[in-house]
Amino acid sequence: MSRIGFIGTGHIAAPMVRFLASKGHFISVTDRNTDVSAALRTELGVTVTDAQSVVDTSDIVFLCLRPQIAPDVLETLTFRADQQIISVMAAVSAQQLAQLCAPASDFVQTIPLGFLQQGGCPLAAFGNDTLLADLFQPENPVVSVSDEAALNAHFAICAMVPGMLDLMATGAAWLTEQTGDADAAEFYTTQLLSGFLSTMETGTSGRLATERDALATEGTLSLQMTDGLQSGRAHDVLRATLTAIGSRLETKE
Numbered sequence: 060m061s062r063i064g065f066i067g068t069g070h071i072a073a074p075m076v077r078f079l080a081s082k083g084h085f086i087s088v089t090d091r092n093t094d095v096s097a098a099l100r101t102e103l104g105v106t107v108t109d110a111q112s113v114v115d116t117s118d119i120v121f122l123c124l125r126p127q128i129a130p131d132v133l134e135t136l137t138f139r140a141d142q143q144i145i146s147v148m149a150a151v152s153a154q155q156l157a158q159l160c161a162p163a164s165d166f167v168q169t170i171p172l173g174f175l176q177q178g179g180c181p182l183a184a185f186g187n188d189t190l191l192a193d194l195f196q197p198e199n200p201v202v203s204v205s206d207e208a209a210l211n212a213h214f215a216i217c218a219m220v221p222g223m224l225d226l227m228a229t230g231a232a233w234l235t236e237q238t239g240d241a242d243a244a245e246f247y248t249t250q251l252l253s254g255f256l257s258t259m260e261t262g263t264s265g266r267l268a269t270e271r272d273a274l275a276t277e278g279t280l281s282l283q284m285t286d287g288l289q290s291g292r293a294h295d296v297l298r299a300t301l302t303a304i305g306s307r308l309e310t311k312e
């Protein structure tokens with residue numbers, strides 16, 4: 060079992076703490092956010108303390124701060140050369156991390172989502188992917204990437220989650236207009252997509268297109284939908300937005 064510390068105890072730290080605590084690791088977290096840290100102490104018995112004490116008592120340190128405040132917080136802390144650092148912060152580059160956390164030199168940058176707590180969250184990893192795999196696999200598969208640009212592209216793909224939720228919300232709202240039953244409309248729309256995806260085989264490229272083409276055959280409603288989205292330039296908009304998000308992350312490096 061490892062001694063694991065969290066700097067920044069907010070939305071994304073909490074589910075990781077819960078997952079790692081369930082594995083028996085010894086966990087300390089910074090007191091901010093006080094509501095979240097107090098809840099984790101009550102629920103899991105984690106240690107709540109100041110940031111330097113978290114660093115001092117940890118072998119592995121998670122950095123879970125908002126990017127805009129990360130430099131100010133981290134440059135006040137003293138790290139050790141033997142520590143391993145896991146950053147989940149978008150737009151804080153490997154070079155910045157190396158400067159801010161020196162003399163620590165063992166890093167991995169990743170992109171967790173909150174459902175990691177339940178398992179099934181792919182973790183893109185740039186850096187020490189073995190460290191991440193040791194902590195989160197087999198429940199959450201680690202997907203290694205070769206450079207920081209690729210990691211940033213994965214951050215952009217993560218933004219597709221709220222994008223897709225937004226599209227689904229529009230579909231559910233449209234269905235509600237037809238049926239008058241908002242709860243049933245949202246249940247149906249959500250269960251349809253999640254049920255379909257949960258049974259789909261993953262891991263082989265081309266699978267998405269194969270499943271699409273199996274549905275969208277000549278004369279079907281499915282083909283009317285895929286054609287309509289293509290001709291309405293939905294895919295062009297998606298690509299342009301992914302590129303814009305990727306560029307935004309790159310300019311921060």
Ligand SMILES: NC(=O)c1ccc[n+]([C@@H]2O[C@H](COP(=O)([O-])OP(=O)(O)OC[C@H]3O[C@@H](n4cnc5c(N)ncnc54)[C@H](OP(=O)(O)O)[C@@H]3O)[C@@H](O)[C@H]2O)c1
Pocket residue numbers: 066067068069070071072089091092093110123124125126128132147148149170171172173
């Ligand atoms: N949310 C996600 O799903 C998600 C997914 C992947 C990656 N990330 C990344 O994770 C990072 C954190 O995101 P988040 O959504 O978890 O944000 P968040 O909920 O705002 O968490 C940030 C935490 O940092 C704390 N903090 C602020 N100043 C501090 C200080 N001086 N010392 C110690 N802690 C301090 C905040 O406490 P106060 O509330 O008291 O200010 C808060 O608990 C971001 O870099 C983001 O890119 C988030």
